[in-house]
Amino acid sequence: MNIIIADDHPLFRSGVRNLLRTTEDLVVAGEASTGDEALELTAKLDPDLILMDIRMPGINGIEATRLIKEKHPRTEVLILTMFRDDQSVFTAMRAGAKGYVLKDADEIELLQSIRIVGSGGAVFGSDIAGRMIHYFSASQSKEPSVHPALSELTRREMDILEHIAEGYTNAQISGKLAISAKTVANNVSTLLNKLQVMDRHEARRLLLQVREGAELPDM
Incomplete structure (x- = not known):
């Protein structure tokens, strides 16, 4: 080998x-x-x-x-x-x-x-x-529902979105996911386009609404 x-x-x-x-x-x-x-x-x-x-x-x-x-x-x-x-x-x-x-x-x-x-x-x-x-074992009981607005995100984009929802900056996400700051910025831009939202604050609100089971407008 x-x-x-x-x-x-x-x-x-x-x-x-x-x-x-x-x-x-x-x-x-x-x-x-x-x-x-x-x-x-x-x-x-x-x-x-x-x-x-x-x-x-x-x-x-x-x-x-x-x-x-x-x-x-x-x-x-x-x-x-x-x-x-x-x-x-x-x-x-x-x-x-x-x-x-x-x-x-x-x-x-x-x-x-x-x-x-x-x-x-x-x-x-x-x-x-x-x-x-x-x-x-801990995650099985709290699996979030999947909304069509989130279903097109890649695993990496979803990871980044979850960190955005927790209030982390791009620089902090870069360190936590062990990826470059440029990669984070590119993925943030892509996920905002996929979610059809204006900024990271709207993206955070959308994800939190999904987690709480709130109704979302069609996108």
């Missing part, structure tokens, strides 16, 4: 590289220190799997994952990070990652995760799996 290690910390990459060298089936095909380098190496090497950090210079790991899955769907991505918050986990999943493991996982767990994701499966660290179960 050919693997690219994408992480901006040379010492961490060295540790993972040395671990993979102890195996007979896992080969380090290349290393990247930024999201942009991960994209370039993927196009050049066509790896089976990328071990992807989230926070890196330039394009972050989640945005790099989304772009890689769009252009190279055969390549699987396993997120390997220190971020354990729900937003990072679910944003990575939406981007196309098949696994999410914390950097403090032991060597056996990491190797097992690499092999599972590389063979087309999905895997999440024990701590992350527990958080996912709790999240979905």
Whole structure:
């Protein structure tokens, strides 16, 4: 299995590289220190799997994952990070990652995760799996109704709209979703057009009305 290690910390990459060298089936095909380098190496090497950090210079790991899955769907991505918050986990999943493991996982767990994701499966660290179960169990009883005005939004646009409804600025949304400020601004413009509203305040009002079950005018 050919693997690219994408992480901006040379010492961490060295540790993972040395671990993979102890195996007979896992080969380090290349290393990247930024999201942009991960994209370039993927196009050049066509790896089976990328071990992807989230926070890196330039394009972050989640945005790099989304772009890689769009252009190279055969390549699987396993997120390997220190971020354990729900937003990072679910944003990575939406981007196309098949696994999410914390950097403090032991060597056996990491190797097992690499092999599972590389063979087309999905895997999440024990701590992350527990958080996912709790999240979905809690959300089942409060699933919002879907209004035609919202049904055309992409997952990312819906994520951004929900953050707008909570009062976050574009800069704050950029940090929380680990995407560029330009990407946030572009998606805000698109979702406003799809919802046929004038500004983010009207978009927020529309979403809150849907959550409260209020009647909305035809759009």
